[in-house]
Amino acid sequence: MLFDAHCHLQDARFGAGLEAVLRRAAEAGVTHMVCCGTREEDWDRVLELGRRPEILPMAGLHPWYVDGASPHWAARLEAAFDRGAGAGECGLDFSDGRPSRELQEAALRAQLALAIRRDLPVSLHCVKAAGRLLEILRETGLPEAGGLVHAFSGAPEVALDFQALGLHLSFGRALTVPGARRAQASLAALREDRILFETDSPDLPPEGVTGLNEPANLVHVAAASPRPAPAHENASRLFRRWMR
Numbered sequence: 001m002l003f004d005a006h007c008h009l010q011d012a013r014f015g016a017g018l019e020a021v022l023r024r025a026a027e028a029g030v031t032h033m034v035c036c037g038t039r040e041e042d043w044d045r046v047l048e049l050g051r052r053p054e055i056l057p058m059a060g061l062h063p064w065y066v067d068g069a070s071p072h073w074a075a076r077l078e079a080a081f082d083r084g085a086g087a088g089e090c091g092l093d094f095s096d097g098r099p100s101r102e103l104q105e106a107a108l109r110a111q112l113a114l115a116i117r118r119d120l121p122v123s124l125h126c127v128k129a130a131g132r133l134l135e136i137l138r139e140t141g142l143p144e145a146g147g148l149v150h151a152f153s154g155a156p157e158v159a160l161d162f163q164a165l166g167l168h169l170s171f172g173r174a175l176t177v178p179g180a181r182r183a184q185a186s187l188a189a190l191r192e193d194r195i196l197f198e199t200d201s202p203d204l205p206p207e208g209v210t211g212l213n214e215p216a217n218l219v220h221v222a223a224a225s226p227r228p229a230p231a232h233e234n235a236s237r238l239f240r241r242w243m244r
């Protein structure tokens, strides 16, 4: 049994192929998929998909899209939470060409405050921003429900810092890249119950897989992992309110 802790099934690239994607996921033993919204436009679709027992809906404003959000995005996000979504994807991305750090941090802080108030698990995106994300999380705290840092590929010291805050670390493509020593070392350093696997599909396909990534490809992440796939309870505990 595998649990895809972070993916984007609402992505238009899946289109009419989504039924086949979900069938292949079931055949591959992927029993649950956490579907993360990234901007206002896709939250309705995520909630609609979340009516299926195997799909767990999350809604967030991704750092890539903070400069395109409407003035009402936070109220809309609360409405999505009212309708049963978890919190995410949100976070920080300090790569070149992304929205300003000020906008990203303001959006992240607003989402963390809502998630803490409602005690919703949070799915965090972090690229070239681990130091700052840790600072902010130490200041704001986290929802008691917990959360995860998705697509983790950083160093073990950073993984342990996130773990110390109570977060899970979710691994995907990074484990499948030949010579992916850093991600593998981080995986080895963590507590067994803090580890999750994900595809981030339709992006970030495992090494050697071509075309659109999909949850069934979680088997490639599991095959590349030097540790056994995480226990189902790791994810089902974190996302317990959506388990059916």
Ligand SMILES: [Zn+2]
Pocket (backbone or CB within 6 Å): 006, 007, 008, 036, 089, 150, 200
């Ligand atoms: Zn994602």
